[in-house]
Amino acid sequence: METTFTTAGLRRGISLIWHVAISGFFFAIAVGVVARDVGMSWLEAVVMSGVVFAGASQVAIIDLWQSPLPLLVIALTTLGVNSRMLLMGASMREWFRPLKRRTVWASFFFLTDINWAMAIAERRKGETDAALLMGSGMLLWATWVTGTAIGHAVGGAALDPKALAFDVLVPAFFVIMIKPIWTGRKQLLPWATAAAGAILADAFIPGNAHVIVGGIAGSLVGGLLRDR
Amino acid sequence: MTADFLALDMSFDTTALIAILLMGAVTYFTRLGGFLMMRWIPEGGFVSRWLSAIPGAVLVAILAPTVWNIGWMERAGLLVTLALSAIGANSLIAVVLGTAAVAAGRALL
Numbered sequence: 001m002e003t004t005f006t007t008a009g010l011r012r013g014i015s016l017i018w019h020v021a022i023s024g025f026f027f028a029i030a031v032g033v034v035a036r037d038v039g040m041s042w043l044e045a046v047v048m049s050g051v052v053f054a055g056a057s058q059v060a061i062i063d064l065w066q067s068p069l070p071l072l073v074i075a076l077t078t079l080g081v082n083s084r085m086l087l088m089g090a091s092m093r094e095w096f097r098p099l100k101r102r103t104v105w106a107s108f109f110f111l112t113d114i115n116w117a118m119a120i121a122e123r124r125k126g127e128t129d130a131a132l133l134m135g136s137g138m139l140l141w142a143t144w145v146t147g148t149a150i151g152h153a154v155g156g157a158a159l160d161p162k163a164l165a166f167d168v169l170v171p172a173f174f175v176i177m178i179k180p181i182w183t184g185r186k187q188l189l190p191w192a193t194a195a196a197g198a199i200l201a202d203a204f205i206p207g208n209a210h211v212i213v214g215g216i217a218g219s220l221v222g223g224l225l226r227d228r
Numbered sequence: 229m230t231a232d233f234l235a236l237d238m239s240f241d242t243t244a245l246i247a248i249l250l251m252g253a254v255t256y257f258t259r260l261g262g263f264l265m266m267r268w269i270p271e272g273g274f275v276s277r278w279l280s281a282i283p284g285a286v287l288v289a290i291l292a293p294t295v296w297n298i299g300w301m302e303r304a305g306l307l308v309t310l311a312l313s314a315i316g317a318n319s320l321i322a323v324v325l326g327t328a329a330v331a332a333g334r335a336l337l
Contacts, residue, residue: 019320041237044244051252061251069243071250078251082258084286089262091282096263108260113290120283153236165331168302171294172309172326174287176319181284194285195292202293214289215282222281223274 003098004128013115013135016122020114021139023169024055025147031058032151038065042152049148053141054112056208057081077207084211087219088116095123095130103130110137113211114173121180186225194218301337305330 028049035045040062052058057078064074088111096104107130115136122132198214205213269275295303309326313319 019323040244041239041241043236043238043240044248047240047245048248048251051248052255054255057251057255061247069247071243071247074247075250075254078254079258082255085255085258086262086265087282087286089259089264090266091279091286092263093266093279104263105260108263109256111259117283117287117290124283163331163334165305165327165334168305168327168330169323171291171298171302171306172323174291175306175309175326176313176322177287178310179313181287183284187281187284190281190285191288194288198289198292199296202296210293211286211289214292215286218285218288219278219281222285223278225277 001094001123001126002128003095003130005099005103005131006129007131009129009131010135010138012129013119013132013137014139016118016132017115017136017139020118020170020173021143023166024114024140025143026166027055028144028147029151029154031055031062032148032153033155034059034062035065035148036152036155038062040065040152042149045152046145046149049145050141052078053109053144054078054082054085055144060207080209081207084113084208084215085111085116087212087215088113091120092116092133099130107131107134107137110134110141112137112140114170115140117174117177117181121177124180124183187222189225190218190222193221301333302330305333 031049032045035048035058036042040048048058060077060081061074064070064077089108096107099107111133115133118136119127119130119133194214194217196214197217198210201213202210266279295306298306305326307326308329309322312322312325
């Protein structure tokens with residue numbers, strides 16, 4: 001399949017992800033609130049969201065935010081929590097390889113779980129425009145940074161998104177990727193392996209290890225299965 | 229809004245800056261590294277099958293523990309979304325109805 005990268009693709013990426021950006025915004029508010037609670041300054045919290053832009057790892061290091069800061073532990077925790085994105089990047093090989101290096105480097109700064117899944121699902125439906133990843137990621141980034149800024153500023157006065165079931169919005173968004181990514185019964189065994197591996201890892205290993213354990217186990221099984 | 233709200237803490241500790249830049253560098257490495265590493269991995273056969281199996285496996289690995297751990301009402305909401313998506317409904321409608329079902333369930337029960 002061919003690869004394109006257009007401004008229209010950036011815009012389409014934004015229009016495909018705005019509903020997720022809403023729940024990301026509430027999560028960012030929560031991150032801002034807890035960042036304030038552990039003594040991070042407003043500027044530090046906002047810069048962290050802008051530079052790191054990875055929710056789970058930011059929450060993970062907030063637990064470690066004390067004086068003096070354990071830099072090595074912070075770096076290793078970040079690596080552990082975010083290592084799943086190595087797999088996501090690898091899966092983009094065929095689509096992004098034809099692009100210019102700086103386009104690729106800029107695009108991947110904006111890779112998150114949700115816009116990766118969205119972009120891959122679109123690709124499976126025949127999408128050529130790789131700018132979907134960057135456009136959607138830019139909107140997520142903007143709402144993420146804004147949310148952190150607001151959360152830290154208002155502190156504990158933040159609202160409760162649970163009543164509106166915003167906690168279900170993100171899993172629901174992943175659920176709609178299932179159909180486009182499902183290619184047939186041959187995937188039953190890899191998917192079952194991924195599910196079992198992820199549930200076990202989630203029960204016994206902290207952080208986001210479940211994604212990388214389940215993702216590696218399931219994809220390796222998929223790779224080992226010969227085409228019939 | 230109180231004046232307290234506007235008094236944003238603009239201080240920036242040097243160690244905090246180092247920690248944040250370190251986190252940013254490590255995270256960016258995980259975003260880009262997987263893609264770059266594939267340059268050294270040969271094409272075809274096992275590698276192609278493995279790469280094409282990654283999206284499904286990662287998607288399932290993200291969702292499985294959530295589905296395992298949430299309550300029956302949340303699971304029902306996700307099933308609504310899955311069913312709507314499977315019959316070809318607009319994905320926004322599928323997400324909104326699944327989420328709304330959970331919100332309604334929480335309000336009623």
